[in-house]
Amino acid sequence: MTTPRIALVTGGTGGIGTAICQRLADQGHRVATNYRNAEKAQHWQQRMREQGHDIALFPGDVSAPESGKALVQAVEDALGPVEILVNNAGITRDTTFHRMSPEQWHEVINTNLNSVFNVTRPVIEGMRRRGWGRVIQISSINGLKGQYGQANYAAAKAGMHGFTISLARENAGFGITVNTISPGYVATDMVMAVPEEVRAKIIADIPTGRLGKPEEIAYAVAFLVAEEAAWITGSNLDINGGHHMGW
Numbered sequence: 001m002t003t004p005r006i007a008l009v010t011g012g013t014g015g016i017g018t019a020i021c022q023r024l025a026d027q028g029h030r031v032a033t034n035y036r037n038a039e040k041a042q043h044w045q046q047r048m049r050e051q052g053h054d055i056a057l058f059p060g061d062v063s064a065p066e067s068g069k070a071l072v073q074a075v076e077d078a079l080g081p082v083e084i085l086v087n088n089a090g091i092t093r094d095t096t097f098h099r100m101s102p103e104q105w106h107e108v109i110n111t112n113l114n115s116v117f118n119v120t121r122p123v124i125e126g127m128r129r130r131g132w133g134r135v136i137q138i139s140s141i142n143g144l145k146g147q148y149g150q151a152n153y154a155a156a157k158a159g160m161h162g163f164t165i166s167l168a169r170e171n172a173g174f175g176i177t178v179n180t181i182s183p184g185y186v187a188t189d190m191v192m193a194v195p196e197e198v199r200a201k202i203i204a205d206i207p208t209g210r211l212g213k214p215e216e217i218a219y220a221v222a223f224l225v226a227e228e229a230a231w232i233t234g235s236n237l238d239i240n241g242g243h244h245m246g247w
Contacts, residue, residue: 003227004028005134008075008082010062010119011089012055013044015188016138019214020086023222025053029084032075034060062089063110068118081130082123084225087116087160088138090153092190097151105152112156116163124171133176134225137164138217141184141240157182161236168234177233181220184240186212207242 012021012033025031033055035041041057048055056079060071075082090112093104120135127133142150143157161180168178185191185202191211192199203210220237223229238244 002027002029004030005083005225006075006080007031007084007086007225008072008119008123009033009086009088010115013041014088015190016183016186016214016217017088018044018048019218020088020221021048021055022051022053023215023218024084024225025055027222030056030079032056032058032079034058034062034071034089036061062115062119063107065118068115069122072119072122081126083127083130083132084134085120085123086136086138086221087119089115090138092150092153094149094153096149100152108152109156112153113159113163116160120167124167124176127176128171128174131175133171133174135164135167135176135178136221136224137161137180139180139182139236141182141238141244144182144238144246145244164236165234172233175230177224177230179224179232179234180236181217181224182236182238182240183217184212184238184243186214186217188214205243206240210241212239212241
């Protein structure tokens with residue numbers, strides 16, 4: 001039986017984030033996420049309610065330290081201590097490195113990597129005091145194998161797992177697990193916006209012959225937050241249809 005927990009999913013209004021929020025809510029957890037665009041967030045929340053999911057929404061730009069801290073404080077004031085944290089927020093600013101501007105580099109590093117510090121730091125001490133916690137980073141296949149035009153994105157996503165394995169070592173004795181999930185190409189709005197001929201080339205290189213589903217990533221999150229997953233920490237779970245394999 002699942003013990004209901006307070007879960008914060010950053011970037012929860014996107015394709016993968018939405019599926020994670022829904023899956024955790026279906027498990028009985030009280031789920032919160034953040035937003036930057038209030039109008040978009042209201043439409044998203046209404047859609048969630050129509051589908052039977054009551055996801056709490058809070059303003060917050062996780063790329064900024066003070067905003068990340070304020071987000072955690074708001075969630076904890078309203079719902080209680082954050083026990084499950086899914087660092088899912090991410091953006092792309094793709095271009096080849098020799099054309100990349102400092103802004104394109106820093107925007108991606110701040111949102112995809114620095115946000116992990118900005119949100120995890122305010123919750124980790126409480127998790128240690130209570131003797132229980134789950135922290136999950138949503139990285140990417142491109143943090144493992146690299147990608148043309150994504151030096152900023154790949155650097156950030158690779159850095160997320162370095163964070164995972166260090167934090168896992170520091171907190172294993174406090175009932176806290178820290179893990180990474182690295183999705184391959186998933187059929188989100190962002191991927192489906194890629195020209196069809198480009199998508200066809202991507203799919204041709206995936207042994208299972210298809211894109212992933214957001215729900216398949218959410219299933220992995222649900223697996224890692226379970227009580228029975230208490231001996232899994234410092235791990236990276238590749239979910240990519242065999243697109244990139246390692247051991």
